Amino acid sequence: MLRLGLAVVAMAVLAALVGPALVGIDPRNQELALRLAGPTWGHPLGLDELGRDVLARLVLGARVSLMVGVSVVCVSSVVGVLVGGIAGYAGGWVDIAIGRIIDVLMAFPGILLAIALVAALGPSLGHVVLALTVIGWVGYARLVRAQVLKARELEYVQGARSLGASATRILVRHVLPSTYSSVLVQATLGMAGAIVAEASLSFLGLGVQPPTPSWGAMLDAGRGHLLDAPHLTIFPGMAIALLVLGFNFLGDGLRDRLDPRRIK
Amino acid sequence: MLRFLIRRILLTVPVLIGVATLVFALIHLVPGDPAVSMLGEAATPADVAALRARLGLDDPLPRQYLRFLGAATRLDLGVSLRTGRPVGTELAEKLGATALLAMAAMSVALIVAVPLGIIAAIRAGTWVDHLAMAVALIGLSMPNFWLGPLLALVFGVQLGWLPISGRGSSTAMLFGSVPAVPPAYLVLPALTLGLGLAAILARMTRASLIDELRELYVRAARARGVSMRRAVLVHALRNGLIPIITIVGLQFGAVLTGTIITETIFAWPGLGRLLIQSIQFRDYPMVQGCILLIAVTYVTVNLLTDLTYGIVDPRVRYE
Numbered sequence: 001m002l003r004l005g006l007a008v009v010a011m012a013v014l015a016a017l018v019g020p021a022l023v024g025i026d027p028r029n030q031e032l033a034l035r036l037a038g039p040t041w042g043h044p045l046g047l048d049e050l051g052r053d054v055l056a057r058l059v060l061g062a063r064v065s066l067m068v069g070v071s072v073v074c075v076s077s078v079v080g081v082l083v084g085g086i087a088g089y090a091g092g093w094v095d096i097a098i099g100r101i102i103d104v105l106m107a108f109p110g111i112l113l114a115i116a117l118v119a120a121l122g123p124s125l126g127h128v129v130l131a132l133t134v135i136g137w138v139g140y141a142r143l144v145r146a147q148v149l150k151a152r153e154l155e156y157v158q159g160a161r162s163l164g165a166s167a168t169r170i171l172v173r174h175v176l177p178s179t180y181s182s183v184l185v186q187a188t189l190g191m192a193g194a195i196v197a198e199a200s201l202s203f204l205g206l207g208v209q210p211p212t213p214s215w216g217a218m219l220d221a222g223r224g225h226l227l228d229a230p231h232l233t234i235f236p237g238m239a240i241a242l243l244v245l246g247f248n249f250l251g252d253g254l255r256d257r258l259d260p261r262r263i264k
Numbered sequence: 265m266l267r268f269l270i271r272r273i274l275l276t277v278p279v280l281i282g283v284a285t286l287v288f289a290l291i292h293l294v295p296g297d298p299a300v301s302m303l304g305e306a307a308t309p310a311d312v313a314a315l316r317a318r319l320g321l322d323d324p325l326p327r328q329y330l331r332f333l334g335a336a337t338r339l340d341l342g343v344s345l346r347t348g349r350p351v352g353t354e355l356a357e358k359l360g361a362t363a364l365l366a367m368a369a370m371s372v373a374l375i376v377a378v379p380l381g382i383i384a385a386i387r388a389g390t391w392v393d394h395l396a397m398a399v400a401l402i403g404l405s406m407p408n409f410w411l412g413p414l415l416a417l418v419f420g421v422q423l424g425w426l427p428i429s430g431r432g433s434s435t436a437m438l439f440g441s442v443p444a445v446p447p448a449y450l451v452l453p454a455l456t457l458g459l460g461l462a463a464i465l466a467r468m469t470r471a472s473l474i475d476e477l478r479e480l481y482v483r484a485a486r487a488r489g490v491s492m493r494r495a496v497l498v499h500a501l502r503n504g505l506i507p508i509i510t511i512v513g514l515q516f517g518a519v520l521t522g523t524i525i526t527e528t529i530f531a532w533p534g535l536g537r538l539l540i541q542s543i544q545f546r547d548y549p550m551v552q553g554c555i556l557l558i559a560v561t562y563v564t565v566n567l568l569t570d571l572t573y574g575i576v577d578p579r580v581r582y583e
Binding site: 100101103104107108109110111112113115116117119120121122192196199200203204205206216219220222223226227230233234236237238240241242244245248249252 | 278279280282283285286287290291293294295401402404405406407409410413414416417421428517518520521524525528529539540543544551555558559562563566
């Protein structure tokens, strides 16, 4: 499962990096006479409603999806680990205050809050990343807080404390590293979540704006041509599902590999 | 038990205030003047001033906030800029359609997931289990904004079996606040929304049932000569379904937000579609109303889930 996930993700990364050069077709180039044409040798995945090559737009769309996923996961995990670590280690009113903020944010279904933020700020790639980060850090914070609460009572942490180590040093050097494997699993699954969320927002017209290719926006455009050009629906959806499946496989595989209780 | 109920209900109050605060903040996050944003750049200064006065945007922020909270508790959510009708009235009209879709999707999920999870648990480690869980993982990875159009393509366009949009004739009879809908119109939206949830529930049912099947009471039942079918369906499943109640409740949020996309795909006239249309028209009072209603419904369902769980499993009450 781990290897399969890794292979799918590696292929997607490769496609995003060198795909546009390999395909060799400008994704903005329009062949209006051939608009909505199905797959041919020259255009293996067909052309869209504006006569643009679907394959060229798909590989460029992979860049958008992966970029959003990486940005959201990186910022969310750093913020979540820090906030969760501080809440769990400090305890008291700090923990209560952070806990209430987490409760309120968790009370919103994630994508609803993202829709609300993008609706207010206006649709753009940057606002999508911002909105997904605002909802994303909470999961990491909860996870890390729970683990830090357990870890701070362990003997090696108490030992470090009795040796006079500062709270910051104990947290950064001794406590937080014990949470990293869980955070890694969460981050891998979070990539899948962020990619779906970005595609959902773009599908609803609230994400990446034309002419930048986004898989969600491509699906939305294809919806109007279900009868005459089903390839516009099939291929972008397949790309999203495959990449998400890859990250889910990778996350599940990593969890099995890193969680001692799951090792048979 | 009473203490548990009161404590859990009281804990919901700050969460609801927080949700209302975020919804209030929404209009103030709009870059520039929200009134200009709603009316468009071509609006005259007089129109902008009138809208600002109507929305109370000229008042100090704390006063606006307190007025919003007060109005929200009275379910007075203002007037839609698009239709000129009260937001509350429009929301009430759409709520039935969304509730119907959500219930149908939940039913689809349970009908598919529980048998799939049971089969996978009984045959754990065999190819049947691997196949069932692979299907579940694929279902989990398949976004509903792809599944919906694919189902429409196959069952609506190619086979012509089912309608792919709307909710049937406008002369449909009313049953309470929920309009009677020809079942055919409900099938594709409910499948689109329910199958993703089914994947999660099937994995949970399997995991929970495998744990129960290892328990001594199941082994004792088997040793007494109870058939495997009876041991699973009568003994293990009853306990194994307790965590599933929680997951069903918690996943209600995913179903609610899933309705936003599903309603958009199938032109289903519910809250989700209203939200997206209101965003497109920059009808912020309606956007605020939709988001507040969906979030409050989600918080309420979570509360009911916790309370149900507390009643079903006595250990929860004493934590």
